Amino acid sequence: MKSPWYGKLFQHAAEKDFAALRQRAEQGDAEAQYQLALRLGAGHGTSQNHAAAAEWYHRAAEQGHAEAQNALGLCLDEGTGVERDPAEAIKWYRKAAEQGHSAAQNNLGLSHRKGEGVPKDLEEAARWFRLAAEQGYPDAAYSLGLAYARGEGVLQDSARAVKWLHKAAEQGEVNAMHRLARELHKKAEKKAEFREAARWYRAAADKDHLDAMYYLAQLHSDGTGVAENFVEAAAWLLKAAEQFHAPSQFELGRRHLAGQGVPPNPAEGAKWFRRAADQGHVPAQLQLGRCYVEGKGVPLDFTRAYRWFVIAANLGSKDAAIERDKITGTLTGEQMAEAKKRIAEFTPQRPG
Template sequence: MTRLRRPVPAVAVLFGLAVLAGTVPADAETTEQAMARAMAHIEGTAGPVSYARAAEAFEVAAGAGDADAQNWLGRLLFEGLGVERDPAAALERFAAAASQGRPDHVYDYARALEATAVDDAALGHAARLYRQVADTGHAEAQASLGVMLYEGRGVAPDPDAARALFERAAEAGNARALNNLGLLYARGDAVAQDHARAADLFAAAAEAGSPDALRNLGVMYENGFGVPLDEALAHRLYREAGGKGGQAETDPLPYDPRLAPPGTGPEDVRRRDRAAEAGDPVAAFQRAWLALSPDPDAAAPTAAAEARADLARAADAGYPPAMILLAVLLEDGIGVPQDWVAAQAWLLRAAAAGAEGADARAAALEARMTPAQIASAQDRAAR
């Protein structure tokens, strides 16, 4: 089973930072306007997502003392996306934001302190900040402080206090706390061992989005701990979690939800081929989709290469569903060399065009990319 789950250090990969000093005079727009401009670039409502442009606007708002802008810049600097990574500068930004008292900002500051701590004094500082916001009912802070108390990091070990914090956060539906509490019941640590209760907690945590809980629930079913022995279900759970014996289950091959399924009769094929060769992006997309269905990994190399060419023409013509499907091929290296930067650039363009599902796919791929890859993809998408 997995260890008690800590938060991802600082924040998950978010966006690149390229502060362009002096590009926007501080008095050229209000703080509210600067924040609106920044969020438009973050959310892709001002064209393809551009974290560098967002960072420029956040810098304007942060200069006026805006806590949200300070916190965003702390996140950017901590990850080093678009600039040289600078944890010390990030901590300064987080501290400035946290000084204004908003619980989410205090929590982010605590996470950054915990992730960069080199001694017990720094860990103790993080624990005090976690406690400050945990006492307000902040479930993530309760879960984080619980882990520190359980492990005795920066505080005296106290499994009972850790359990109580996990219980409070679990009542709010916090996935990490539900999983950690399940581990306590599975081990009989600070509670009486209860495999059935552990399985219920893992199931609830999995429902709340925890991959660790899916794996832990798989362990329960594989061994018959508190649930009926079911190895097939266990391995399905492992696949869904993306670990122990398989990759995460993939989505169906993306299609344009506005279109009816393409016909496959002889006349349908002839009509579609004529339209595709004449430059119709919808026909080219449908021809490629059929060539790759239902499993693009199983497509013959020649068919995959032809589908890629069709999709490239349709994507270049501005057809968003083709951009998404082309990104799938580039992400997985199907019929083309694997290229996450190119895949992400197409997803960002599709998202900017309002294509359904493009945002979620872009976020999932971004979480696996390096800062340099993210910056390159955003630059390419803006061209």
């Protein structure tokens, strides 16, 4: 354990460094202005001050400092320390991008893809993604891979999608890891191909990618690419479910009902169905309604069952509509009024 004086010395050194940096910044040194803004934004050596950080980014950006131009663009894009202004953000992204700044090129691509600050233009987005990706910027390689996978701004091309996703994944871009696994999984036929998909799912899952945890659990259930292991599958589902991943909550609920990889526990199953249902997950809403009809893991309650069937049916579930119609005649006028009140009050919410 470090002695208390160590932190005080570090803080004193940081404050001294900040003071020297500020002096250089005030003398017009663009790099010092940029570094000063970084420290103000992070609260390093001084109290955190996003507005002051944005002002120093602006001073450096006006001098042509590409990093500061991109940072100022981000401030304007997100409304950090300044009023949000996506169009003004584009101006500064472009200045940095035209100097070859890869992060700014990627940000410009994202803006064109979303149509924020500029008209939506998927071809222009792909052009900027490519410029940044060819410089080795992993976020842009992911975005370009995604564009090829979806056919957005480029011709759809699975091979090129995999190529760029792989480049990004190798650099640790977690979303690229997951998307690469999905692309490989979709076209896998041989055992080695399933193993490669599983490897990337695992890499993403180890970095807390929730969808990757869910799909890795499916592979462990099927025994494709990894050994069949229902206990391991349930463990990955639990890890994702505890982080509010609704599909994993629903699947974990199903496994508690069936006793697959976990001891049979209808009450635990209903608990996870409810958590997913509260987030708007339609299959969980349907299944929770059935639990109330059957008294499985919850008390028998046709009012609550009706509520969940109606909510799911309103979201497009034909099975829920059938279940709703089966029990409609069993509710008293008072129960129906209560159910309708609860239906009207329902808003999907994600805890945490």
